[in-house]
Amino acid sequence: MKTIQSDKFGIENLKITSTPKPTPGPHEVLVKIEAASLNYLDLMVINGQYNPQLPLPHVPCSDGSGTVETTGSNVTRWKKGDRVTTHFIQQWISGSKTPELFLSRTGLEHPGVLREYISIPETALVRTPDILSAEEASTLPIAALTAWTGLFEYARLKPGQTLLTQGSGGVSIFALQLAKAAGARVIALSGSPAKLEKLRALGADEVINYRETPDWHVEARRLTDREGVDAILDVVGTDTLTKSIYAIKADGFIGLTGNLSGAVVPFNIYDTVPANATLRGISVGSVENFRALLKAVETVKLKPVIDSVFPMDRIQEAYRYMQQGTFFGKIVIKID
Amino acid sequence: MKTIQSDKFGIENLKITSTPKPTPGPHEVLVKIEAASLNYLDLMVINGQYNPQLPLPHVPCSDGSGTVETTGSNVTRWKKGDRVTTHFIQQWISGSKTPELFLSRTGLEHPGVLREYISIPETALVRTPDILSAEEASTLPIAALTAWTGLFEYARLKPGQTLLTQGSGGVSIFALQLAKAAGARVIALSGSPAKLEKLRALGADEVINYRETPDWHVEARRLTDREGVDAILDVVGTDTLTKSIYAIKADGFIGLTGNLSGAVVPFNIYDTVPANATLRGISVGSVENFRALLKAVETVKLKPVIDSVFPMDRIQEAYRYMQQGTFFGKIVIKID
Amino acid sequence: MKTIQSDKFGIENLKITSTPKPTPGPHEVLVKIEAASLNYLDLMVINGQYNPQLPLPHVPCSDGSGTVETTGSNVTRWKKGDRVTTHFIQQWISGSKTPELFLSRTGLEHPGVLREYISIPETALVRTPDILSAEEASTLPIAALTAWTGLFEYARLKPGQTLLTQGSGGVSIFALQLAKAAGARVIALSGSPAKLEKLRALGADEVINYRETPDWHVEARRLTDREGVDAILDVVGTDTLTKSIYAIKADGFIGLTGNLSGAVVPFNIYDTVPANATLRGISVGSVENFRALLKAVETVKLKPVIDSVFPMDRIQEAYRYMQQGTFFGKIVIKID
């Protein structure tokens, strides 16, 4: 079968090779992958930045969607033909995530989804909603689930509360869509007038161009009667965290999901104290969280925003396009 | 000023009389009432059923909306001309409700709103949203706040979860509207095909005619892949509670708001045990809860469903119309 | 190996027979059982009351503790010699309990622990704390875990809050011990002066003899400055639930665990509404909950109260002794 692998770090080393089709174990399912989607994580993995010790060759990419081909002897949940989507942290079924569960990630400790077939535990799959194509469903496992967990498992966002989103990456766009579907108010930040227009079209109640308004935290307070916003998913890091803290309401929630702008943030802990504000790391979510997200996707008929779809043989181009940062929504790889 | 009072229990004793305009104390506000809305509670009060010891004559009705006329010397939150709506449990500002706070209800321990002017503590008012008329805002203090507290403070309903509503009284319609605005799925129960149609027009995903389908709990399970529904606001009592318990999901929430069908419910506690289900009494909510509701009303542009508006001099007719139970939405009294 | 079975319902049909020693599957562990403990559930099972359709012959009893003898080929968590205790709902690992997980109970859907060896999934065992003997550990799986889940997962009891316990069965005594270890105040109810003395010796701050003080809910309110108690584990049912509701504080918690006095409780839902009180069914707990309980047991050095220990050949006597209801603490069966 066709498999995209890299035997060295670097986008230029991503190549299509031929590997044997895997055989599912007794509790595993063989899935014919039809689509995969990229996350920033994938850039950090291929650049050797995320885990320089990663064993090579490596099959990258964590988010895939497809159809059940065969099932192991003990599998009870799935049958041939079921449309399924992969879960990122394979062993994190529900409850608290322990370090031991964590190290079971598709595309890291386990091989990724940029290949025609994957053999995966039956508990590490979710049912693809009927309203979504495989391309659309492939965008959910990391970006949408991170937004879901942050907003609805941790921040417990209520209708009428205000969320501030940063930029137009996958997590931020899903957060905007989910928050609007949940009756919340959204203030969206971006540095591009064209993207701000798109964010508004997706439902953002207010938009702020952070290049024109670098003190966006002041503007966010002004837009909320000086109370501050109830929740922020901070997807950036160094450049934003201090301002996020200034913009947050008493008892508000700041979810930390990544660090596009650099990991080490000098921040003044004084600022969180008067606000009783919460900062919380979010590491995607459990299968139980994913199932809850899918019920929401079905109920509100959420349509993932796809920027572009690349065929397998243009994989290097897809990664480079992500690296540029000009996309709006998810970048999908068609597997066939 | 014109005041509706009853010097004996009974709808036939509701009469317009002339009383002196009240003078606000230092922390009070004089409000020109423009509209009031009825709740079942008002029927129980006027019939002497709710509190046979209620001192008479009594000015009934708990839900009012109007405009600030004058303010007491120490008032800082309001000024003449502000559009305001009354809060039901006047001293319950935030946090837990104690028995001592409870006994401060507009239309019970304190005189009601069926009069041209009311003097009320400045902390027992909320700002009327710009998008609502006084008639519309007058429908919120009991019915909408009960639905809000049940769904978003206690049940913490998430997008994609399923709510089951019962009938078409004020609480149930607000619950349906708020749940849909919050991205939840709604199964609505009614005994009337015409009302079921209206419920569907308001957004109900599924409707069940409980006359045709008396085992509605079985149907509710069927509609939820046999898992059961996540939340129910049980507004009825004897006729419904056992079935509500059968219909609820593991870890689900049943809010108890009243007992239209009789107070004493023989129910089998066994049934809640395997489900880990929660039953919780809801007694409207605090001012902090009301403010949270109003933010949701503004964000989702919620329009209260008004069945009919009566002038003050047809007050007996309004009460009798409520008694019939054929209405759909709120019954409003115009005060002028 | 020796196995206690019944081929018909009725205590008189509990007999020691010889059965083959089970062979563990790849994910299973063979445990040499050393002690088992009885719960009311066991009486209801043997009487055919709990599930008249239970397949017979049946190996009863849900709570066991012993030592790992051998492990299946894929087992990673346990090794020979490990001291382990069985979990009741075998497949409920963490998160929400679904109906499908529920039907995996030791001593019901799966054979019980009144036998020398049991083969059980490796995930359905917990490590026995060093400070407990097998006899002591065998008392935990149902009674202590029910108390734990009710008090610390659902009621979230805090230091200084007041718990009311009913009687001196396993759940109530564990609730008393755990609540005192957690800095809470305990009001203990019993109908026997001798038992009240023992409850006080275990740490109860206040005791009420419900025979002398049938209006114990009034006394409970008096003892809490009329505020009411924060939490109650109602283990009785018909005779107590209405009074429990009268005794509970605003926003208080009543856990429902069983129905010693009969299942159908006519209760007035009005009474829960002004209190915003919560009633919640408790069905023991998950493995994750059990592990949290064991950390508490170790930290506070909790010693289970054992009333008596019976050898296997006096099993009928043990069941009849439980039926009398004169015991104080847990009844243990020594398996050897």
Added chain:
Amino acid sequence: MKTIQSDKFGIENLKITSTPKPTPGPHEVLVKIEAASLNYLDLMVINGQYNPQLPLPHVPCSDGSGTVETTGSNVTRWKKGDRVTTHFIQQWISGSKTPELFLSRTGLEHPGVLREYISIPETALVRTPDILSAEEASTLPIAALTAWTGLFEYARLKPGQTLLTQGSGGVSIFALQLAKAAGARVIALSGSPAKLEKLRALGADEVINYRETPDWHVEARRLTDREGVDAILDVVGTDTLTKSIYAIKADGFIGLTGNLSGAVVPFNIYDTVPANATLRGISVGSVENFRALLKAVETVKLKPVIDSVFPMDRIQEAYRYMQQGTFFGKIVIKID
């Protein structure tokens, strides 16, 4: 009456002066202060570090306890002779703290307690527990309430969970005492062998000398089977926060209370993400929180640890002693 004031910043400017006895307003209570206690905040205030714009002369100190002398005309909660303790954020009664409520602090926006009499709103007082002297009660308003709010309102610490405390200031000692009373396990950090011995005597299960073991986060993980600790109250800041993050368990809680070692902390947000850890600012608490704390104090008979008691005329000495940092427990000023 005698009042300690400073007309310039600097400990050397703290002087006893004579000021008129205040007259309580209608909703106020005149309290004869008997004891006050110092917090680090008081050092930062007198040094002009906390608020360089603070109007002078200023009566410092936020924590006081005494006896009601007279009551304003509308006061209903208190009568002459009641033993009372002051609340820090006077207008924060319950629920969420808004910026507007925040600016009502005893010893900051309102004059402090280093004077014979204080006039204070009746709602900004709590009842002093019978088991505490005025000296003991004066230690509670900031330090004990901060520990309470962090551990039991936010972290919701359960029996058997592990708390790590830092040093031997007021917050850390109260956290240790409250956590032990709540059945938790405590790992206490200090740089002094003598203090570690005292912390152990107060109940610490494990102690770590951070001078001998600068990698105390590694040791904390070792002591918790590598899982990490459930909760940390980080009272230091720069020197500790990164290690606190390394030491915390998945889904664990780090409360931020101050910054003894400097405000700006460069910390790597990556580290919180895999742990789903929460960092939350704590700004003392509401009156409702204070009442909950007092119930715990009474139930577990908590005795505050007092390092030393100074008379009013040695106030400069008391402040300088606090500055040295060699104390263990609270520094109290006797007001007479």
